Amino acid sequence: MSGRSAASKPTPRKSGGKARAGRGSARAETARGGEASSHVGEAQAPAEEAAAEHLFTYRQMMRIRVFEEHANELYLTAKMPGLTHMYAGEEAVAVGVCNALQKGDNITSTHRGHGHCIAKGARLDLMFAELLGKVSGYNRGKGGSMHIADQDNGNLGANAIVGGSAGIATGAALSAQLRGSGQVVVCFFGEGALGQGLLYEVMNMAQLWKLPVVYVCENNLYNEYTHYEETTAGDILARPRAFGIHTAEVDGQDVNAVSEAATALVKRARGGEGPAFLLAHTYRYYGHHVGDIKRDYYRSQDEESHWKRDRDPLVIFGRWLQDAGIATPADLERVEAEVRDEAAEAVAYGLEAPYPDDSEVSMHVYA
Amino acid sequence: MSTPERSGGAEAVAAPAVRSITFAQAVNEALAEEMRRDPRVFILGEDVAEAGTPFKVLSGLVEEFGAERVRDTPISEAGFTGLAVGAAMTGMRPVVDLMFGDFLTLVMDQLVNQAAKTHYMSGGKLKVPMVLRTTLGATRRSAAQHSQSLHAWVSHVPGLKVALPATPADAKGLMKAAIRDDNPVVILEDKLSFQDKGPVPEGELVIPLGRAAVKRTGTDITFIATSSMVYVALQAAEQLEAHGISAEVVDPRTTVPLDVDTLVASARKTSRVIVVDEGHQSYGVSAEIAAVVADGAFYHLDAPVRRMGAMDVPIPFSPPLEDLTVPTSNGLAAAARQMCEPRLTGGPR
Numbered sequence: 054m055s056g057r058s059a060a061s062k063p064t065p066r067k068s069g070g071k072a073r074a075g076r077g078s079a080r081a082e083t084a085r086g087g088e089a090s091s092h093v094g095e096a097q098a099p100a101e102e103a104a105a106e107h108l109f110t111y112r113q114m115m116r117i118r119v120f121e122e123h124a125n126e127l128y129l130t131a132k133m134p135g136l137t138h139m140y141a142g143e144e145a146v147a148v149g150v151c152n153a154l155q156k157g158d159n160i161t162s163t164h165r166g167h168g169h170c171i172a173k174g175a176r177l178d179l180m181f182a183e184l185l186g187k188v189s190g191y192n193r194g195k196g197g198s199m200h201i202a203d204q205d206n207g208n209l210g211a212n213a214i215v216g217g218s219a220g221i222a223t224g225a226a227l228s229a230q231l232r233g234s235g236q237v238v239v240c241f242f243g244e245g246a247l248g249q250g251l252l253y254e255v256m257n258m259a260q261l262w263k264l265p266v267v268y269v270c271e272n273n274l275y276n277e278y279t280h281y282e283e284t285t286a287g288d289i290l291a292r293p294r295a296f297g298i299h300t301a302e303v304d305g306q307d308v309n310a311v312s313e314a315a316t317a318l319v320k321r322a323r324g325g326e327g328p329a330f331l332l333a334h335t336y337r338y339y340g341h342h343v344g345d346i347k348r349d350y351y352r353s354q355d356e357e358s359h360w361k362r363d364r365d366p367l368v369i370f371g372r373w374l375q376d377a378g379i380a381t382p383a384d385l386e387r388v389e390a391e392v393r394d395e396a397a398e399a400v401a402y403g404l405e406a407p408y409p410d411d412s413e414v415s416m417h418v419y420a
Numbered sequence: 421m422s423t424p425e426r427s428g429g430a431e432a433v434a435a436p437a438v439r440s441i442t443f444a445q446a447v448n449e450a451l452a453e454e455m456r457r458d459p460r461v462f463i464l465g466e467d468v469a470e471a472g473t474p475f476k477v478l479s480g481l482v483e484e485f486g487a488e489r490v491r492d493t494p495i496s497e498a499g500f501t502g503l504a505v506g507a508a509m510t511g512m513r514p515v516v517d518l519m520f521g522d523f524l525t526l527v528m529d530q531l532v533n534q535a536a537k538t539h540y541m542s543g544g545k546l547k548v549p550m551v552l553r554t555t556l557g558a559t560r561r562s563a564a565q566h567s568q569s570l571h572a573w574v575s576h577v578p579g580l581k582v583a584l585p586a587t588p589a590d591a592k593g594l595m596k597a598a599i600r601d602d603n604p605v606v607i608l609e610d611k612l613s614f615q616d617k618g619p620v621p622e623g624e625l626v627i628p629l630g631r632a633a634v635k636r637t638g639t640d641i642t643f644i645a646t647s648s649m650v651y652v653a654l655q656a657a658e659q660l661e662a663h664g665i666s667a668e669v670v671d672p673r674t675t676v677p678l679d680v681d682t683l684v685a686s687a688r689k690t691s692r693v694i695v696v697d698e699g700h701q702s703y704g705v706s707a708e709i710a711a712v713v714a715d716g717a718f719y720h721l722d723a724p725v726r727r728m729g730a731m732d733v734p735i736p737f738s739p740p741l742e743d744l745t746v747p748t749s750n751g752l753a754a755a756a757r758q759m760c761e762p763r764l765t766g767g768p769r
Contacts, residue, residue, distance in 0.1 A: 159510065161506075190543075191543070192541060192542050192543035192545065193543030193544070194543070195540060195541055195542075195543050196541040196542060196543065200541040200542070202538075202541070202542040202545060202546055204542070204545050204546055209506070209509055209510070209546070210538070210541070210542060210546065212534075213533075214529060214533050214534075217529060217533060217534060218534075219502065220498070220499060220501065220502015220503055220505060220506060220530055220534070221502060221505050221506035221509065221534060222506060223499075223502065223503050223506060224502060224503035224504060224505055224506020224507040224508075224509075224510075224514075225506040225507065225509065225510045226506075227503055227506070227507050227512075228506065228507040228510040228511055228512045229510070231462065231488065231489075231507070231512060232511060232512070238506075250498070251498050251499060251502060251529075251530075254494070254496035254498060254499025254500075254502075255496075255499045255502060255503065257494055257496065257499070258493065258494060258496065258499060258500070258503065261494070416544065417539055417540045417542075417543060417544040418539070418540055418578050418579055419539070419579065419581070419602075419603050420539050420544075420547045420549075420602035420603050
């Protein structure tokens, strides 16, 4: 994230970037590296595993950050069709929440969905291919940034209608309950979706039927170009509480806090105790979308600088990793370098991938 | 229906025992059979369980299948339709009961932006096998917000299939096909037809979506009629017999997919076509069908294709006014005579 040259960093492994996205493989990889401990003994194994998980968390947040840097660059260099909405600044929310989930659990995502998609296990190369409208993208190039779905990892899709996936998430939870699958569903949405009636309709049903769904409200302060206080009456958490829904509130820049809160809510949902609502306070580093560059009229440079300087989730967690003796600065630099390599390869893959054949235009209208 | 039915559908193939049951019983039977066959099928909507809907179409289902699978919801049409989309994407086969077709306005985002587009936007990865059954049809003295026929709206959306059963047999067979289909299917039933009886064969009855039925054969003019307009067309055809005009009645049964071949073949045979549909005439289903038939049969036609739809007014409450808004057999017969008279008199108009 500091823009350092990846070439000067040690790159222990050269791979196509395709096998390394899975959570399991990254975990094994960091454990094998032995960053956390020089001792190998039965007593150390749980601590070593925990350390590996923490480093994986850092890596996932870094993958989101670097992905968004590339997405912005692809827009600025006119290589990407259309617009995209960046998640940078909010990484701890997606990663912390997905830390609490199993691969078979479902999420629904938003127009600002790259972070959720990556956190749930997606590959960067297939995501870039999708952003660029290429046939090897997650959705054959037909969805684009705002509609990436990755059902192999449980991501039922981003959604370009604000609040539009609240019904889908709650329905997936009803489905899980009816099938007795034990799955939990997380519905990510921004505070802008608090203005949509659908959310309240489905929260009511979720609580009536004790559905295993966790509503995660990412309050990044802005409904597009308008501060949420101008659009949101009363206390946000009073809304889910009115339905009797269990609520929690968390600093969305602290991934440990998010993980802990989400783990508790997911556990109670999986145990049949019903839905929950997690309010995460966070911040969006870029504008509403890549083209929203002049934004002084709705938020100040000082405000942006404050969040980036004092409240950055990667800095906060990186410092914690060092204080806890889990990682050295060199460890973190190596993770960043590896992620930058992976992302650069993934962008190249996306740029080189072919567009869909014309015959694709009328395919997949009907199943 | 007093006229013999010839059909491209499955019911013509077998020759099982035939009973006479109501449209509502036929829908109920279809749902019960599919719920017994497939544990993934469940129903959700307002007053679907003990109440069995205000029209009593679902009576008895909750007793057999329980309140989990015949699920009463709050009055939250967008919400429960959205739930159905999510459930369908994750392995279930929900049937949404939307009490009145007019409430489509409340569920359009879930239906149009979510259900219809998910398969395409996901590059074919996700499927949304759900059914939304609702109503159409005026003349029940229900005024402007409970009388609309909005099937054109959903027919306009790629990704949705749309069925308009006219008879009890079609209601059963199309419902079963819709439940087994991997796409979102909207079924619109005329709310005045629920107590109408008709022949329905015993046993399995699945009518493929996209296959029209010739409900009456004729040689001089074709009425392409949807939903309860099929009865209007059949009555008009009987009236026309006295005038020596032989009318054919063809029911597309589904607007999406549309059985263009059967419609065009009839048009080519009779050389005259009136499309009768209860949606508003402007920009409607009748307009689309008229255009498709004109394209396919132009050089076989002796007259321009005509349309008869609901007047372009909100449906009024006052009975004499309401009755003016929808096509009638008298009006259709008169229009048919106008079109056929040049042939009968041998002169041009």
